[in-house]
Amino acid sequence: MRVQLNKQLSISKIVIGCMRMNDWKLSTMEIVQFIEWCVERGITTFDHADIYGGDHRNEELFGEALRMQPSLREKIQIVTKCDICVPNDKNPGIKTRFFNTDKQYILTQVNESLDKLRCDYVDLLLIHMFDLLIDPSELNETLQQLRNEGKVKYFGLSNHNPLEFDALQKYTDIQFVTNQFMLNPLGIENYLNGIMTHCLKAGISPMIWSPLAGGRIFKPDNPKEESMKNVLEDIRQELKLETVDEVVYKWIFRHSSNPAIVLRTGKKERIERAIRSASGEEMTREQWYKILIEAGYKLW
Numbered sequence: 001m002r003v004q005l006n007k008q009l010s011i012s013k014i015v016i017g018c019m020r021m022n023d024w025k026l027s028t029m030e031i032v033q034f035i036e037w038c039v040e041r042g043i044t045t046f047d048h049a050d051i052y053g054g055d056h057r058n059e060e061l062f063g064e065a066l067r068m069q070p071s072l073r074e075k076i077q078i079v080t081k082c083d084i085c086v087p088n089d090k091n092p093g094i095k096t097r098f099f100n101t102d103k104q105y106i107l108t109q110v111n112e113s114l115d116k117l118r119c120d121y122v123d124l125l126l127i128h129m130f131d132l133l134i135d136p137s138e139l140n141e142t143l144q145q146l147r148n149e150g151k152v153k154y155f156g157l158s159n160h161n162p163l164e165f166d167a168l169q170k171y172t173d174i175q176f177v178t179n180q181f182m183l184n185p186l187g188i189e190n191y192l193n194g195i196m197t198h199c200l201k202a203g204i205s206p207m208i209w210s211p212l213a214g215g216r217i218f219k220p221d222n223p224k225e226e227s228m229k230n231v232l233e234d235i236r237q238e239l240k241l242e243t244v245d246e247v248v249y250k251w252i253f254r255h256s257s258n259p260a261i262v263l264r265t266g267k268k269e270r271i272e273r274a275i276r277s278a279s280g281e282e283m284t285r286e287q288w289y290k291i292l293i294e295a296g297y298k299l300w
């Protein structure tokens with residue numbers, strides 16, 4: 001199952017998020033085998049960011065696997081992100097969190113990501129968060145340069161609201177091919193603020209992160225979350241699914257923008273359930289709205 005982001009670039013509907021890959025404690029060979037296992041199942045897209053992992057090392061872990069098995073590179077799509085600056089041991093000068101979209105900073109980060117990933121190019125670069133100090137004309141110059149140098153094939157945004165997305169798009173003829181943002185039954189703010197609907201207006205498919213609310217779907221810690229778990233469980237039984245994660249994925253996939261989901265798990269049986277949920281019986285409108293209303297959406 002694929003999501004076509006533009007005429008040339010398609011990503012798998014299930015994307016492997018590499019944010020916690022360091023916690024999986026895999027050897028380089030095991031990462032190679034994991035990527036191969038994913039590719040055999042049609043999961044070809046891997047989501048990174050320059051800041052993922054302890055000491056920001058997750059791109060490097062992935063790159064070591066690509067060095068061991070270079071033939072994998074052409075079989076997969078690599079997504080990475082930049083613009084978040086956080087205090088860390090590598091950059092002792094940074095004392096507080098901020099966003100940076102200055103040309104020199106983005107060019108440096110992309111070069112570092114390519115070094116760590118041991119790649120000549122990434123398929124998709126996302127601006128991680130909206131930088132309130134952004135100079136959109138300068139961003140346009142930066143993206144044009146990265147494209148002309150062949151270092152980045154396509155560009156998108158992440159966590160940008162419709163106004164922010166449209167404001168940046170106005171300054172560049174490079175089409176942003178996606179917006180990556182959070183959505184799950186415990187967090188529907190991106191339905192409330194119009195980001196999901198904006199995907200239809202912009203003609204893009206979103207990449208949804210935190211589909212399982214970081215695991216809170218399974219471990220409710222207040223009555224509201226408990227109540228949502230019960231609704232999901234009822235629908236699981238109606239659809240005869242194995243577990244509620246499949247219900248959540250089907251709920252996300254039901255939107256006409258054809259979303260992809262970005263998983264964080266490295267557990268194969270959980271990934272296989274996500275694959276299954278992308279096909280088979282769809283959720284009914286009534287079931288879909290039941291979840292939305294339980295999540296706090298007021299129809300009128």
Ligand SMILES: NC(=O)c1ccc[n+]([C@@H]2O[C@H](COP(=O)([O-])OP(=O)(O)OC[C@H]3O[C@@H](n4cnc5c(N)ncnc54)[C@H](OP(=O)(O)O)[C@@H]3O)[C@@H](O)[C@H]2O)c1
Nearest residue numbers: 017018019047158209210211212213214215262263264265
């Ligand atoms: N663009 C952005 O700003 C942004 C921000 C955050 C994340 N992301 C991306 O999105 C990815 C997804 O991260 P997320 O935290 O948002 O993911 P998530 O899928 O909502 O949550 C993952 C958590 O759910 C647990 N889980 C999964 N299936 C489960 C099951 N069947 N039973 C119990 N627990 C289960 C996982 O545990 P196990 O690991 O033990 O399976 C993991 O702790 C990240 O890797 C990253 O690539 C992007």
